[in-house]
Amino acid sequence: QRLIIECEQDLQLTQIPELVIPIMGKTALHMNNQNIAELPNTPLYGYHNLSELHLANNQLTQLAVAQLPPNLTYLDISNNNLSTLDQSVLNYFSNPAGIRLKLAGNPWICTCDNEAFLLFIHMVYNKRSTFDVKSETLESQLFQLQELQRYKKLRQILLREYIIYDNILKLRISAIVCMQPCKCAFIVDINKKHCPNNCKCEVLECGERLIIECEQDLQLTQIPELVIPIMGKTALHMNNQNIAELPNTPLYGYHNLSELHLANNQLTHLTVAQLPPNLTYLDLSNNNLSTLDQSVLNYFSNRAGIRLKLAGNPWICTCDNEAFLLFVSEVDKYNIEDRQNITCDRIVCGLLNNNYFIFCVGSAVVIVIVIGLYLYYKKSIIMWLYERNIFINFINRLEPESSNIKKFDAFLAFSHGNIDLIEEYVEKLENGPREFKLCFYQRDWVIGASIPQCILDSIDESKRVIILLTEDFLKSTWGLFELRTAIRATNSDEDKRLIVILYPGVEIDALDSELRIFLKFNTYLARDDPYFWRKLIYAMPHKPRRQQI
Secondary structure, three states: OOEEEEEEHHOOOOOOOOOOOOOOOEEEEEEEOOOOOOOOOOOOOOHHHHEEEEOOOOOOOOOOOOOOOOOOOEEOOOOOOOOOOOOOHHHHHOOOOOOOEOOOOEHHHHHHHHHHHHHHHHHHHOOOOOOOOHHHHHOOOOOOOOOOOOOOOOOOEEEEEEEEEEOOEEEEEOOOOOOOOOOOOOOOOOOOOOOOOOOOEEEOOOOOOEEEEHHHHHOOOOOOOOOOOOOOOEEOOEEEEEEEEOOOOOOOHHEEEEEEOOOOOOOOOHHHHHHOOOOOOOEOOOOOOOOOOOHHHHHHOOOOOOOOOOOOOOOOEEEHHHHHHHHOOOOOOOOOOOHHOOOOOEEEEEOOOOEEEEEEHHHHHHHHHHHHHHHHHHHHHHHHHHHHOHHHHHHOOOOOHHHHHHHEEEEEEHHHHHHHHHHHHHHHHHHOOOOEEOOOOOHOOOOOOOOOHHHHHHHHHHHEEEEEEEHHHOHHHHHHHHHHHHHHHHHOOOOOOEEEOOOOOOHHHHHHHHHHHHHOOOEEEEEEOOOHHHHHHHHOOOOOOOOOO
């Protein structure tokens, strides 16, 4: 009653050979795991008498009616390279006599242009075909449908598996659909409604999750009728629209939502009646909400594990709104994903038992302490920043434009008996990172010139005058002349600064009255100060730090 012809799999045949025609009964040809890219287009002895054709794991890329035996009852073309089936082949498969098929493992292309193929699958889904679909013919992956690159608005379709319950064929779907206005064959709604206009519907996670996402540039003012999935949960994405109010009356599909994404809309208020009863995720960020009433907060409290996003709203933090403030402050109790970004538009509250108020008072105390520490250590902080060229534009002291023509950054006045002290000033100031230019008599005065005139010129051509006030300096006639001249110069020129460096051993009370009064009412720098060089460099004209190579 049945003849089976089976070719060895390791032959890697590229075409079907001539067969035999049995005297009686039906013939089944097993050519699995070969290398066949095309079925016979011309008459082949015995081929057209076949009733079963097993061609799994070959290289078929296309299929024509003329290539199919006329009386097939079984065809296995799984795991080939087929991407579509034309209308004539689909009509052949739809023959009322019925045919058992295996189609899995092919890169099926699902586009709206391929609607005939989609309708064919849809018939299988609704069991409108006469196929003899038995469990042994099914595989874990029946269809693999891939979209063409040029269809940017189409989603990849991946049909996972058939499941049979009580002889009713159901289709578990992983991802659907072509976008409107393309009308594809698949309907995900229990009442066979289509996805809303200008929205796309995707079924993910083997049918466990339906996502409805509407185009952002539509600026919708209300939520449209949705779809109720055959199985699984639904997430609605309506971000960046113009919605000012959620539905107050029953809306098809709305109360079945488990996720509601409403970021960047115009919501001003919210009631419990407007919220789907089984929400697990709600995004209200960047709307115009100023408060949430107690009933809404109770709804959130009773929804264990609900995830919320609330930032970007003009929340009003008043004592009347204490319930909301306490709700937001419960870090361990409620899952508010953007809690750190929630800010108040207006704060008016005086309750000491209010957590938010306590937080504000604590923050204010910390700020006051920080400001106090800054003021106390201001000079040290500024010097530290200056040394490292940090915020240099904010802490730099601008020199007057008249100083730009000065030849020297500082005139160094000292006693001839302290000539050995000059080397460290040259090393630290001239050869240091700021590269100041100093003037001192030993190097810069013209030999034979008048000493008083040299002193006057040096003071006039320098932005600073540095006096090394030692015991030898006080005994020097020229030293005292330099000091008095510098004092008069700084009194008459506000831009010129006098830096007096007081060396150990000098008694201020022993100075003459003029110098004693000057040091009493003006700051000076002690040479034994542990931060002597930092303070001196900061007192010099501010110049950019030389880059280290």
